[in-house]
Amino acid sequence: MKLKKLIGLMAVAGFALPGAAMATNGYFSSGxxxxxxxxxxxxxxxxxxxxxxxxxxxxxxxxxxxxxxGVTLFSPMRSASRTGTAAGGVLNGDVSSxxxxxxxxxxGYNKMLNTNLSLGVTVYGNGGMxxxxxxxxxxxxxxxGAGRLxxxxxxxIVAPTVAFKIAPNxxxxxxxxxxxxxxxxxxxxxxxxxxxxxxxxxxxxGYDHSxxxxxxxxxxxxxxxxxxxxxxxxxKMNMQKFDKYKGLFAEQGGFDMPENYNLGIAFKATPxxxxxxxxxxxxxxxxxxxxxxxxxILSAPLGASNGPGFGWQD
Numbered sequence: 199m200k201l202k203k204l205i206g207l208m209a210v211a212g213f214a215l216p217g218a219a220m221a222t223n224g225y226f227s228s229g230x231x232x233x234x235x236x237x238x239x240x241x242x243x244x245x246x247x248x249x250x251x252x253x254x255x256x257x258x259x260x261x262x263x264x265x266x267x268g269v270t271l272f273s274p275m276r277s278a279s280r281t282g283t284a285a286g287g288v289l290n291g292d293v294s295s296x297x298x299x300x301x302x303x304x305x306g307y308n309k310m311l312n313t314n315l316s317l318g319v320t321v322y323g324n325g326g327m328x329x330x331x332x333x334x335x336x337x338x339x340x341x342x343g344a345g346r347l348x349x350x351x352x353x354x355i356v357a358p359t360v361a362f363k364i365a366p367n368x369x370x371x372x373x374x375x376x377x378x379x380x381x382x383x384x385x386x387x388x389x390x391x392x393x394x395x396x397x398x399x400x401x402x403x404g405y406d407h408s409x410x411x412x413x414x415x416x417x418x419x420x421x422x423x424x425x426x427x428x429x430x431x432x433x434k435m436n437m438q439k440f441d442k443y444k445g446l447f448a449e450q451g452g453f454d455m456p457e458n459y460n461l462g463i464a465f466k467a468t469p470x471x472x473x474x475x476x477x478x479x480x481x482x483x484x485x486x487x488x489x490x491x492x493x494x495i496l497s498a499p500l501g502a503s504n505g506p507g508f509g510w511q512d
Contacts, residue, residue: 225351226458226480230304230322232268240474242462243428245418248306251320251357254430254462255371256416258308259316259361266306271299272325293331300328314363320373324353324455331385339385345402347385353455354378355435357414367420375412377435377455380405381443403442410437412455424466431459434484445501447487448494456488457481482510 227235231249234241241253245260279292302325308318330348333339339347354377361371384402412435418428435455444451460478467473483489490507498504 223478223480225324225353227270227302227322227324230320231266231306232270235270237474239478240462240464240476242416242430242460242476243418243426243464244462244472244474245426248308248318249304249320249322250308250318250361250371250416251306251359251373251375251414252304252322252355254416254418254428254460255357255359255373255414256361256369256418256430257428258318258359258371259310259314259363259369260418260420261308261316261318263310264306264308266304268304270302270304272302293334300325308359316359316361318359318361320357320359322355322357324355325351328352333385343385343387345385348383350380350382350405352380355455369418371416371418373414373416375414375432375435377410377412377437378407379410379437379453379455380407381440381453382406383443383446386446406440406442406451408438408440408453410435410454412436426464426466428462428464429460433457434481447501448490448505448507449486449503450501452485453487454485456485479512481512483512 223239227239229235229237229239229241230252231241231247233247234244234249234253237244241249243254245257248258248261248264248266250256250258250261302323304323305321306318308316310316328348328350330346330350331339333345333347338344356376357373359371359373361369363369382403382405412433414430414432416428416430418426420426434457437452437454439449439451440447440453441451447453458478458480460476462474462476464472464474486503487507488510490505491509492506494504495506498506500506
């Protein structure tokens with residue numbers, strides 16, 4: 199039974215995440231703001247939009263008065279096939295996810311209170327764990343459950359931002375992070391019931407919602423007229439647990455948003471050309487439901503503190 203659940207858990211990760219993980223940084227976006235997205239996420243040392251709450255809060259005091267609105271169309275294409283099953287191949291088949299297009303809106307506003315102080319807000323989202331597979335001809339799905347198979351994760355962060363120049367060319371900023379997330383799983387009846395008596399997402403429990411908080415701080419410095427550096431750090435966002443899925447996610451439904459930090463440098467080669475380079479680290483290892491190895495199912499039940507996760511690395 200444990201081996202069966204291990205295979206099933208690995209399959210959930212495979213069904214939900216291929217393509218999404220490659221198109222994003224796990225389930226973080228590759229860039230927040232239209233310009234940052236177009237530059238592969240290199241935004242830590244840039245100050246040409248109002249998305250500092252997602253990238254570097256200190257940049258906002260150099261951005262001026264502005265309003266930025268955008269929508270990203272995220273389109274991961276997922277499919278799977280299976281052959282060689284027993285009973286004459288009754289569970290063989292090919293299936294593609296029916297959920298392929300996800301609009302991700304974003305919003306940024308910044309107001310200069312004076313030449314050294316700005317106040318703004320950034321609203322952005324995360325995702326990438328969205329899939330929806332139709333059942334096979336016999337009514338079961340690829341993981342042995344009934345009906346449709348899939349998961350859906352959406353996260354929204356609101357980041358009010360204050361930035362202040364500590365010197366004419368140097369600034370610091372702070373963004374309290376207010377988070378909301380929702381999750382749904384269906385078609386996981388084959389996972390059974392955990393040690394707490396909670397269905398492991400196997401009864402099509404619908405969406406569960408949670409809220410939480412965190413903090414992002416940042417620094418930006420214009421070292422020369424052509425070179426700018428930046429750094430930002432965000433704490434882990436402490437989120438309420440998904441009570442409906444306490445038998446699926448490690449730590450009884452825990453699903454915090456991971457700690458992360460980024461460093462960047464930008465070089466203005468000409469008035470019309472800027473080269474930017476960022477380094478980012480997302481500490482998925484601090485969230486057990488994401489980082490715990492799937493092989494933990496061999497020694498701990500689903501939903502336990504040391505229970506299985508997706509095995510993601512930082």
